[in-house]
Amino acid sequence: MNKRIRVLHVAEAAGGVERYLQTLFKYNDKEQVENILVCSQNYDYKKFKTLADRVIVLRMAHDIEPSSDIKVERTLRRIIKQLKPDIVYAHSSKAGAFARIADLGLNNKVIYNPHGWAFNMQQSAKKKEMYKWVEKISAHFCDKIVCISDAEKESALREKICKPSKLQVIYNGIDLEEIEKTTPMSRAQLGIPEDAFVVGMVGRLSKQKAPDTFVKSAKLIKEKIPNAFFLMVGDGELRDQVESLINQYDLGSSFLITGWVDNPAAYMKIMDVGMLLSRWEGFGLVLPEYMACGIPIVATNVDAIPNIVKDGVNGLLVKQNDFYATCDAVYKIYIDKNLKRKIININEKSVKKFDALRTVIESLKLYTQ
Template sequence: MNKKIRVLHIAEAAGGVERYLETLFKYNDNDQVENILICSQNYDYKKFKSLTSRAFVLKMQHDVSFIDDLQVEKTIRNIIKQVKPDIVYAHSSKAGAFARIADLGIKNKVIYNPHGWAFNMQQSTKKKEMYKWVEKISAHFCDKIICISDAEKKSALREKICPSYKLQVIYNGIDLDGIKNTSAKSKSELNIPENTFVIGQVGRLSKQKAPDTFVKAAKLIKKEIPNAYFLMVGDGELRSQIEEMIHQFELQDSFLITGWVDDPIAYMKIMDIGCLLSRWEGFGLVLPEYMACGVPIVATNVDAIPNIIRSNENGILIDKNESISILKAVETLYDNAHFRQLVTDKASKIVIEKYDADRVVDETLRIYKSITKIEE
């Protein structure tokens, strides 16, 4: 192929979306695709500058702010005109709206990846209907919508977001080599006692990820497993509320909240159990990451999670908001080392077979070529 496909990625949300993009760019075929990024101030600019041909940082707010959002729209439109991409690729709901509005009337192709539909979140019926309406209108202004799981595609079809031909499922992938080569944090480095059994959760301290349920379960677990220690890797709007709960339950000597970190894998590798207690979940990128780290999983049986975790095979599934069920699952893994090993062995095989980043890059490249009419 003589001409590289120039792709301008636009992303506002950090966390899982940021890790997705980092992996996509790292394994990119630079002879075929040129990646350019517009990202929010929450991204590690220096890292993405080295992974892309160009990177622009804009101050973006997650919540709606008409004046600020209008300025972001103008700036994105100017960058699109300057860069002249073959494809504009928008990641997550807010960036999806920014990109598709800013690109109106400009000659290129548009891909949108919601990384989990906003209308599947737990919120008022009015807000859900608003998100559905926005997605249905916006779908007319893109050529392809990437769903990160079969559950996400089914949601789109159920809500009549767009015709089936616009939807393409590409399961998330992870950087298996990067995970393998990441050194674990030591307990002493984090002031965690050496004889502890570490139960962790990686993710935003937000309503979706249910950090409150994690703390409620921790209170029950500590009574039954005295050497349990609890590690939360992440930050978010609920942090002060969660810290207050920890003090209320007198768990502060057995709890660490790291805040945002550059290398969450290094923290996963010291966990004896990894949790994802989401109330809703488009995929749950942390799940294959736990699996690749050899960490047994306790996760909620919601949305796309059962597509990744089969209960009692490569993890344990529990109902959302059920702290007693979390206790029982943790006790099962704590008391039965043989079962714990069987679960992690099965998970290790699955993650290699299904969640390698190279597959994501290959499938994404095929979509780039198909919509730009470039032959293989």
């Protein structure tokens, strides 16, 4: 029997990256690949112990903290030397920097997946420029860069991050099997009226995901659709601001913020519309999840989202921060039953291309190249 490929995954950012790794490990061919995860304290490492061959938790700061970062680098280099992986696979920008520096001069293959370029985020021009230069320099110290969408590859080529041959597109995948067998939450259980038109958002309550736009849209939607109810599945640093805005608009009785949940699909399945109003987006994992749950989508026309959602075909696209257009799109789905049915039928057929098994197969090919 051939020796298994030992892959050491390094991950700091939780959220979407965590879900990506969870699915990658679940469908991994254990006879061919040994997965070791070095993750931050933000991960549900108990869950990963059942999925990966080994889990090592390191305390990592999300922002730049020189003394803490140097300590992580030293520990990570020691781990790499000790475990001698065939591949070091770094996920997201902070872990990408950690892993590529820690691995300098060591004899293995290095793969980096930014899971959305940091320089595409909304921030000052100075910060964007800094991130571009960090990525350009760091690109010299890895063998392959995985882009999670065509838009991400186009960004890298436009900014001349590295030579085209170093880039490889592997679309994110979702656990279709798990979503299919997920039992929906009951509306009664959540305090949602049975006759409510439920408009939902799954994601981090952060600037990127624009929860403020969701609430401002909700105010307008409620005026047009009196039985509308709004469900936010997630948590984040803007939660206090979001709750304050909800109270300001007197929407408290028509709103539920669940916090983080283990089974977002169970909540998606009771939605009538699923929204992703991101200000920037490397992929938008929740979009194919909405599709798999049979929910019409309203999303912003930014970055990778139009690669997945075609306006008027399998969802409706709006400009970012445009809560008037967002309200109109939701109302269009509410009144036009044929449009809703068309979107659901198209997504039912097309969602299969986002199956996690394809991501696993393409990742294995990458390991063996």
